[in-house]
Amino acid sequence: xxxxAFFVSDGTGITAETxxxxxxxxxxxxxxxxxxxxxxxxxxxxxxxxxxxxxSARADNAKPIVFSTLxxxxxxxxxxxxxxxxxxxxxxxxxxxxxxxxxxxxxKVGQSHSIRDHEAYRIRIDAVHFALDNDDGARTRHYDLAxxxxxxxxxxxxxxxxxxxxxxxxxxxxxxxxxEDDFDDLRLPEALMPHKDKLFGLTxxxxxxxxxxxxxxxxxxxxxxxxxxxxxRALEALFNRYNIPNLNATELSIEEISTRILAKTGLQxxxx
Amino acid sequence: xxxxAFFVSDGTGITAETxxxxxxxxxxxxxxxxxxxxxxxxxxxxxxxxxxxxxSARADNAKPIVFSTLxxxxxxxxxxxxxxxxxxxxxxxxxxxxxxxxxxxxxKVGQSHSIRDHEAYRIRIDAVHFALDNDDGARTRHYDLAxxxxxxxxxxxxxxxxxxxxxxxxxxxxxxxxxEDDFDDLRLPEALMPHKDKLFGLTxxxxxxxxxxxxxxxxxxxxxxxxxxxxxRALEALFNRYNIPNLNATELSIEEISTRILAKTGLQxxxx
Numbered sequence: 001x002x003x004x005a006f007f008v009s010d011g012t013g014i015t016a017e018t019x020x021x022x023x024x025x026x027x028x029x030x031x032x033x034x035x036x037x038x039x040x041x042x043x044x045x046x047x048x049x050x051x052x053x054x055x056s057a058r059a060d061n062a063k064p065i066v067f068s069t070l071x072x073x074x075x076x077x078x079x080x081x082x083x084x085x086x087x088x089x090x091x092x093x094x095x096x097x098x099x100x101x102x103x104x105x106x107x108k109v110g111q112s113h114s115i116r117d118h119e120a121y122r123i124r125i126d127a128v129h130f131a132l133d134n135d136d137g138a139r140t141r142h143y144d145l146a147x148x149x150x151x152x153x154x155x156x157x158x159x160x161x162x163x164x165x166x167x168x169x170x171x172x173x174x175x176x177x178x179x180e181d182d183f184d185d186l187r188l189p190e191a192l193m194p195h196k197d198k199l200f201g202l203t204x205x206x207x208x209x210x211x212x213x214x215x216x217x218x219x220x221x222x223x224x225x226x227x228x229x230x231x232x233r234a235l236e237a238l239f240n241r242y243n244i245p246n247l248n249a250t251e252l253s254i255e256e257i258s259t260r261i262l263a264k265t266g267l268q269x270x271x272x
Numbered sequence: 273x274x275x276x277a278f279f280v281s282d283g284t285g286i287t288a289e290t291x292x293x294x295x296x297x298x299x300x301x302x303x304x305x306x307x308x309x310x311x312x313x314x315x316x317x318x319x320x321x322x323x324x325x326x327x328s329a330r331a332d333n334a335k336p337i338v339f340s341t342l343x344x345x346x347x348x349x350x351x352x353x354x355x356x357x358x359x360x361x362x363x364x365x366x367x368x369x370x371x372x373x374x375x376x377x378x379x380k381v382g383q384s385h386s387i388r389d390h391e392a393y394r395i396r397i398d399a400v401h402f403a404l405d406n407d408d409g410a411r412t413r414h415y416d417l418a419x420x421x422x423x424x425x426x427x428x429x430x431x432x433x434x435x436x437x438x439x440x441x442x443x444x445x446x447x448x449x450x451x452e453d454d455f456d457d458l459r460l461p462e463a464l465m466p467h468k469d470k471l472f473g474l475t476x477x478x479x480x481x482x483x484x485x486x487x488x489x490x491x492x493x494x495x496x497x498x499x500x501x502x503x504x505r506a507l508e509a510l511f512n513r514y515n516i517p518n519l520n521a522t523e524l525s526i527e528e529i530s531t532r533i534l535a536k537t538g539l540q541x542x543x544x
Contacts, residue, residue: 097359
């Protein structure tokens, strides 16, 4: 069974996609072809969107599912004419909100993912550059500025998590790889000691680590089951010894790792 | 006028926040204190969430606004007892979807931002590492693997955009800074010539560029109005000469730049 889902937005489409993905994930048995129609912010663009949705309806011989975050009333009326199940976020939620808040909404389009102010933009960009400059233990002299320093073995997800924390929350996240040298005597590297309270550990199951490493260096000692087993055990012992909060990241997405770090540490985001 | 908004989720909270931010941005005059309650996935956690919401209601002397993406029926019933305006995404959208699709939804919690499969995870991580390795013109020998190569002057948003394209869409995005040397004879650098069809340009208003650069090197020639004016003009001439698609990024967020690049180039994302 195949269905087409559309995410229609007057801006980036990110809200419509997020809402839509979330709802569609509740119907895992169905294969949805997913089409994002962003920047639908004119009469013409809306009519084109309707035409495209109706083409899909005919091709699939089934109603497409349309998640819309359009705000403009004229455009929403045009979209309402499409041959689809239309799930209109604005229509559903704005009424109760206006009533509770005792005011009309602004009906401004494209608000959600636009630049709110230059200060927020600067915080975000600075956080990204901090993550880049302090990736993979490249430098340790700026750790006094870090909000968090992720530690773990190679390929446990430290780098993408640091970048996500920067982009999404404006946090200054460094990361530092722990290696065999550190495991030999079960001591934290000297560079980390003054910043022990900023450390957060990522652990990973040995089997999964071996699979990830094998994708890049198949047959190497680095990717062997034995080596991965030794490293993951030593890592956990090190975290225990120094009482470093940590998380098993094996089956977690970058979003899950990042939001769980916030929840576990109580770290305050710099961007809402 | 102050109000508190809660984003309540059984998972990361990203969907609830995205939905909530989008709706709240329609009421720009109100200052919302925003509180995310992620991983509300037990009876106890839900009761704690209700208590916290009710505390806010008393403190503000006004109903909080609660955006919920909870899926579990028992937990949704508990949450429905809170003293707030409850906007329940699941309640609103799952009924029409079940009816149209002719099936019950899975009611599985935490689906939306979890790892769907290891292959998708690998694509994403590889894309992030590609962006890092090919940031700021550091290397050019892997450009045959790139989906897009962003070009522009220093501090026009190339790096965060590359990373966002990688994290969000799994795209292989490199970036290369164009400098005075390239503007002197209005020629593209040799390294870019074989990949001309992958180039995408970011432009920025001279005034804004000067402001950004001044934040880091105030009073320098690099940050001067004159220098920024010369560079931005030369850049546009270069883009025109080589017919390079481009975008003025001055007032755009990273999300807007990224999604407009997709829309303008027709580039297909590697991740949904």
